[in-house]
Amino acid sequence: MAFDEIFWGFLIALGAGALIGLQRQQSRDEEKGPGVGGLRTFPLIALAGALSTFIAHTMGMWPMLGAMVVIGVFLAVSQYQESSRSADPGITTQVAALITFLLGVLALSPGIPLPVGDRYLLIVASAGVVMALLSFKEPLHQAVARISDDDLYATAKFVVLAVVVLPLLPNRTYGPFNVVNPFHVALMVVLIAGMSFLGYIAMRIAGPRHGLLATGMLGGLVSSTAVTISLATRARESPPMVALAAVATVLASSTMFLRMLVVIGVVAPNLLTSLIWPLWIMALGGYGTALLFYLKSRAILHEVPPVLYYNPLELGTALKFGLFYAVVIVVAKGAQIVLGDQGLYASSVLAGTTDVDAITLSVARFHQEGLDTRTAATAITAAAMTNTITKAALAAWFGGKPLAWRVALGLGVALAGGAVTLVFTT
Known part of the structure; x- marks a missing residue:
């Protein structure tokens, strides 16, 4: 030396x-x-x-x-x-x-x-x-204290599924259109459930003391739909909560766009350059509108009520997503083969009304297999927009008109920004 x-x-x-x-x-x-x-x-x-x-x-x-x-x-x-x-x-x-x-x-x-x-x-x-x-001795001990035994058991079962069962699944395609790969389906389940679980644990660690920020930002990593329905229901029962529910709902939906970018970056990094601006602009539009709502109404905002989330690592939840993803990928591939790009767009819009992760993963996989970048970016953005419109409709249905116009305005700004960006960048 x-x-x-x-x-x-x-x-x-x-x-x-x-x-x-x-x-x-x-x-x-x-x-x-x-x-x-x-x-x-x-x-x-x-x-x-x-x-x-x-x-x-x-x-x-x-x-x-x-x-x-x-x-x-x-x-x-x-x-x-x-x-x-x-x-x-x-x-x-x-x-x-x-x-x-x-x-x-x-x-x-x-x-x-x-x-x-x-x-x-x-x-x-x-x-x-x-x-x-x-x-971080005390924060770590407090964080562990907030994790329930059920969360621990669910995590243990899921880890066994991921490290023992997953490698044993056949890595080849089956079924209609020869697109369902059991190993790939299980791998995508692990990816989505793992990402949702990080948000779930962050929510449990943050606890109610971080209120609006935790519910909106972190809740969007777990389930922006759960945030929307839960807070919309509370807003209908308690009118003073309308402003709070609007801010948290728009925050959660905006976080969903960033979550999609992370998923795409993991599954199809070469598609990220075509989607980063539309999804990023939608997220910024939503965050900006939520900030305006917050600044206007912060004097009446109080502690956000807890939102009921299901542990994303529950086997039942994970298996349901895996089944849904398999159905979506078959339907999307069949629509593309029969109707071309328009069929793929239609299946993206349809799938986006229920869940944005499954269609995002499906289109990203098609892109890896040769699907045109513009078509893939348009399909994923359409699914994100449809899912966002669905959440606005849910907010109106469960929360009533006072909540509906606020959420529609916030998410409308996000959608408009994403649509304009998509036109000029793809």
Whole structure:
């Protein structure tokens, strides 16, 4: 190793130890109790790892192993002393100290199959992650407390489905028009359910204290239709909630457009350039109108009521989406074969009245198989517009006229912007 690489390796090791030690020092000061160490101890542990590894270049692995044993003994003694003082001592600090030592080892280890710069970046990033995990102790514990046992069981079952059942499915096409691939259908179910689940967990973690923002922005990741129906029903029962329901509904529908961009970016990245502007403009139009509604009515807005969501990882919900996606892809392909592009547009409009994800995935797949970019972009945008119009109709049906004109105005601005953009960009 060259001198500059050795020099920078020591500095990176010290820096990584300092990051972790800074958090441990602050935690120890807040708890006002003894601990393994803080801002001085953790950089020294990292330095011990780096020094022992540097010496090991000429003396073999024994200096590094010896240093690890010595530090391990110190940590064991510290854990023993802490367990005698506390009924629930935990081992987080000891594990952090061991990681700090290993980061020091990594900084000076020869033969690592990474460029030097990438190795240093990995060390600093790892130290940052450890620092964040240690700092977010209370928020993480509170977040876990908000996750129910049913959510945990549903997640476990879905993980088994995704990692055990999915790889066993046949990866070939069946059925009418030879377009239904069981493996591909299950993979799309995992993609959509996983994305919805992230929004669902974010909603559970955010909780009711974030009110309107959480319901609108995060609710759109889970189900903008659920947000629309739930709040529209509340708005009909309680007129003062009309302004709040309008803001949250428009926010959720606008978030749906960004969610579609993420899905397309994963499934058909080469289609993203044709859709990014129409969907992005629709999202901005919706967000802008929601902001205007909020600024006009914020004096009367109160805490948003909870919205009932179903866990997207429930097997029943996931299997229903898989079946619907399979039906949509057959219908869309059949319409395209029989009626051409107009048939595809018609099936997109029809599917968009119920669910926008299935037709988005279907058209993205057709594009991967050779469908013209303009046709694919038009079909997906038409589905997004139809789904948006459907939600406006649902808001009017469940919420009445006071809510209907607000939602229609907000979503109308979004649709107009998307239509104009689509004309000029495809």
